[in-house]
Amino acid sequence: MIELDQLNKHYGSLHAVRDLTLHVPGGELFCFLGPNGAGKTSSIKMMTGLVRPDSGSIRLAGIDAVTSPVEARRELGYIPDMPFLYDRLTVHEFLLFTGDLYGMEREHVRSEAERMLELFGLLEKAHTLTKELSHGMRQRVIYAASLLHNPKVLLVDEPFIGLDPHSIRLIKDLLRERTRQGMTVMMTTHILAIAEEIGDRIGIIDRGHLVACGTLDELHEQNEATGGGRLEDLFLRLTMQENAG
Amino acid sequence: MRPAVVLIRNHLFGLRTAIRHMSDEPALKQLVIGSFSVGWLVCLSWLFYSGFEFLYQLGGAAFFLVPRLFTLFFLGLGAMLMLSGAVTGYAQLFQVPELKRLLCWPVPLHDLFYYSFIKAALMSSWAFFFIIVPFIGAFGVYRGWSLWMIAWSVAFSLPFVMLFAGLGILLMMLLVRWMPRGRTLGLLILLILTTGLWWVMGYIQEMRMSQQDDVMALARFVPGLELASHPLLPSGWMARGILALARGEWSRGLLYLTLLSTSVPVLYLGMAKLGEWVYPESFQKQMRGRRDIATKASWISQVIHQVHPGQGAIRAFGVKDSLIFMRDPTQWTQFFIFFGLLALYFVNLGSLGYNKLEVVWANLISFLNLFSLSAVMSSLSSRFVYPQISLEARCLWLVGLAPDTLRRLIWVKFSIAFGALLFVSLTLSSLSMLMLDLPAFSVQLGWVLMPCVSLALSGMSTGLGGQFMDTHPDRTPAQILSGYGGTLNLVLTLMTVIVLVLPPGIVAHLKITEQLNGVLDTYAFPLTALYILILSMLAGGIPMLLGARSLRNRDF
Numbered sequence: 001m002i003e004l005d006q007l008n009k010h011y012g013s014l015h016a017v018r019d020l021t022l023h024v025p026g027g028e029l030f031c032f033l034g035p036n037g038a039g040k041t042s043s044i045k046m047m048t049g050l051v052r053p054d055s056g057s058i059r060l061a062g063i064d065a066v067t068s069p070v071e072a073r074r075e076l077g078y079i080p081d082m083p084f085l086y087d088r089l090t091v092h093e094f095l096l097f098t099g100d101l102y103g104m105e106r107e108h109v110r111s112e113a114e115r116m117l118e119l120f121g122l123l124e125k126a127h128t129l130t131k132e133l134s135h136g137m138r139q140r141v142i143y144a145a146s147l148l149h150n151p152k153v154l155l156v157d158e159p160f161i162g163l164d165p166h167s168i169r170l171i172k173d174l175l176r177e178r179t180r181q182g183m184t185v186m187m188t189t190h191i192l193a194i195a196e197e198i199g200d201r202i203g204i205i206d207r208g209h210l211v212a213c214g215t216l217d218e219l220h221e222q223n224e225a226t227g228g229g230r231l232e233d234l235f236l237r238l239t240m241q242e243n244a245g
Numbered sequence: 246m247r248p249a250v251v252l253i254r255n256h257l258f259g260l261r262t263a264i265r266h267m268s269d270e271p272a273l274k275q276l277v278i279g280s281f282s283v284g285w286l287v288c289l290s291w292l293f294y295s296g297f298e299f300l301y302q303l304g305g306a307a308f309f310l311v312p313r314l315f316t317l318f319f320l321g322l323g324a325m326l327m328l329s330g331a332v333t334g335y336a337q338l339f340q341v342p343e344l345k346r347l348l349c350w351p352v353p354l355h356d357l358f359y360y361s362f363i364k365a366a367l368m369s370s371w372a373f374f375f376i377i378v379p380f381i382g383a384f385g386v387y388r389g390w391s392l393w394m395i396a397w398s399v400a401f402s403l404p405f406v407m408l409f410a411g412l413g414i415l416l417m418m419l420l421v422r423w424m425p426r427g428r429t430l431g432l433l434i435l436l437i438l439t440t441g442l443w444w445v446m447g448y449i450q451e452m453r454m455s456q457q458d459d460v461m462a463l464a465r466f467v468p469g470l471e472l473a474s475h476p477l478l479p480s481g482w483m484a485r486g487i488l489a490l491a492r493g494e495w496s497r498g499l500l501y502l503t504l505l506s507t508s509v510p511v512l513y514l515g516m517a518k519l520g521e522w523v524y525p526e527s528f529q530k531q532m533r534g535r536r537d538i539a540t541k542a543s544w545i546s547q548v549i550h551q552v553h554p555g556q557g558a559i560r561a562f563g564v565k566d567s568l569i570f571m572r573d574p575t576q577w578t579q580f581f582i583f584f585g586l587l588a589l590y591f592v593n594l595g596s597l598g599y600n601k602l603e604v605v606w607a608n609l610i611s612f613l614n615l616f617s618l619s620a621v622m623s624s625l626s627s628r629f630v631y632p633q634i635s636l637e638a639r640c641l642w643l644v645g646l647a648p649d650t651l652r653r654l655i656w657v658k659f660s661i662a663f664g665a666l667l668f669v670s671l672t673l674s675s676l677s678m679l680m681l682d683l684p685a686f687s688v689q690l691g692w693v694l695m696p697c698v699s700l701a702l703s704g705m706s707t708g709l710g711g712q713f714m715d716t717h718p719d720r721t722p723a724q725i726l727s728g729y730g731g732t733l734n735l736v737l738t739l740m741t742v743i744v745l746v747l748p749p750g751i752v753a754h755l756k757i758t759e760q761l762n763g764v765l766d767t768y769a770f771p772l773t774a775l776y777i778l779i780l781s782m783l784a785g786g787i788p789m790l791l792g793a794r795s796l797r798n799r800d801f
Contacts, residue, residue, distance in 0.1 A: 050801040084639040088572040100561030101647035
């Protein structure tokens with residue numbers, strides 16, 4: 001579902017992403033880890049089409065995202081770490097706006113919006129301006145909007161920042177449920193415990209290089225080979241080695 | 246140290262820092278602001294000087310007219326200062342982000358009012374620099390005043406500005422506290438105000454007809470003159486005081502200065518007492534009111550869906566932008582004040598007797614009206630249209646990912662801006678031309694001109710907005726506009742207005758005065774229309790193409 005091949009991106013003299021090759025099959029929840037400035041967000045933004053790669057190819061749900069970005073975006077949902085919402089729209093109006101942007105039929109948008117409001121516990125807040133919502137509630141609105149068009153691939157950047165335990169549980173359950181239904185989810189996070197808990201596979205990127213990739217067991221095996229310990233130890237060792245090097 | 250003094254000092258530090266960093270601003274912006282300020286001062290001073298020159302050519306009448314015009318001038322300025330004080334005071338007492346912090350700190354309410362009062366007075370200092378200085382300066386130069394008179398004028402201006410800014414705050418607090426919010430009460434007040442206005446206009450008209458003395462004869466030409474001369478008005482004290490000092494009547498001049506100066510603390514005391522009484526409840530009322538706005542204007546969504554039943558980005562942005570516009574009072578009040586004033590003026594063209602003028606003059610006034618309407622459209626397209634693409638950049642996680650939306654965003658924004666400007670320009674220009682009873686040639690030219698001006702302005706502001714897109718997430722529209730691209734847009738739209746409106750105005754004048762002959766006379770309309778069409782398409786089209794290319798090739 002997500003196929004990245006020899007992806008490269010430069011910002012001036014900075015080589016932000018170097019020869020990134022990665023395949024995430026359908027129905028997998030892939031956790032993308034890395035220190036700040038490692039190239040996670042650049043990689044995700046290249047997949048969304050907001051940043052153009054210097055070289056390499058991106059295929060999302062079988063569609064070449066570089067040559068056919070419009071078709072690829074139909075199958076894509078993206079949730080950034082600090083998303084902006086239009087303050088003076090109500091939750092319901094924001095969902096209708098999203099549906100219109102995706103060219104969905106009006107009746108279909110209405111029924112999907114109702115379903116999303118119920119799923120995310122937002123029915124009571126449907127006619128509240130988004131600026132009146134708490135951070136957790138805003139985050140729920142963003143998930144509802146991103147899933148409204150039922151994408152096949154979901155990219156999530158730091159999904160758990162500032163959320164209360166109820167919202168964290170809701171989102172974890174949702175991501176698991178969606179991947180079971182066949183959606184491909186790629187998620188970046190700094191919370192390694194969550195990556196261990198819900199990730200089917202984990203990739204670690206540092207200075208633009210994918211330095212480790214595999215299931216938790218595979219990473220543990222690799223970890224034991226390089227000195228043992230938990231995912232945190234492997235992460236710190238790999239990223240420190242890179243930084244020292 | 247009193248909290249108010251700390252706050253004022255902090256505000257002054259901020260102003261000092263802003264002034265020091267002015268040299269960091271784009272050179273174009275500095276050049277534009279500098280040349281506009283100097284140009285304004287020079288032109289206005291020249292205008293006032295010519296006016297005084299004309300008045301004194303009338304002989305003895307000038308000695309009768311000038312004091313009255315002084316009172317009228319300062320009354321008008323005072324009214325503007327009150328409005329300015331009310332707006333600044335409202336923002337300071339109910340809107341600024343620092344307010345919530347201030348209310349949590351141990352800052353007594355009267356200190357908060359004092360701070361707001363001084364801030365409003367500082368903000369109102371534009372009146373001194375840009376209106377009082379050229380007016381008094383022109384009069385002083387013409388009458389050969391000594392330089393001391395400038396110092397006296399400053400001494401008068403300071404309490405004058407503070408007094409009217411404070412009156413604005415006072416009025417605003419009363420309005421906020423007791424202005425009803427219900428729809429029925431609002432309609433009732435509107436009805437009472439309309440009836441009252443109607444009655445006052447009728448009364449003035451009746452007085453104009455019945456009285457024949459000199460003052461009333463003058464009042465026929467200059468409305469409001471009698472009111473301005475009222476002895477209890479502070480604007481009159483300012484006018485009489487300055488003129489008395491200029492004539493060497495020191496005791497009379499100083500009496501007016503004392504009267505003006507002592508009124509300021511009295512006003513502040515009244516404002517602080519009233520504020521302590523009404524402010525807490527007013528603040529709560531405003532907070533409640535903001536929540537009430539939530540569901541207002543949702544009918545817009547229904548209307549647009551009826552008009553545009555399909556699906557897609559234009560409808561999505563049309564609904565979204567309309568809702569945000571209607572729920573943001575700072576946006577629609579600016580829009581309605583500008584166009585409302587123009588509409589009021591155009592409706593009254595008949596009352597001013599302009600339609601009875603010779604057709605040459607009526608045509609000239611009509612093109613001046615079209616120019617002023619286009620200039621207002623230029624400033625409003627800079628204010629509202631130019632920042633649109635940058636503002637949407639904050640929501641790229643959604644807008645940028647929706648299929649094809651990013652590529653079409655600039656065209657969608659152009660369509661919405663063009664539709665809005667077209668509606669306003671055609672309505673107001675038709676109103677102006679109708680009231681002036683113009684010949685067919687001028688009307689047809691106006692109808693070609695205004696859609697083209699709308700096209701050029703919306704294309705230029707949208708396109709340059711895309712070309713100079715500001716993706717910083719925390720920028721306000723004013724900050725986006727104050728950058729290099731925003732300044733360039735303002736200058737270019739104004740220049741476009743000049744080159745679009747001026748030549749057709751000249752052609753219409755030549756046609757009406759029968760100075761065109763032969764082929765030029767026969768093809769005057771199609772040639773002028775072609776000129777307008779080509780120029781507006783270039784002015785709007787080139788920036789659009791540049792903006793679209795910039796969006797296409799950009800990394801976000």
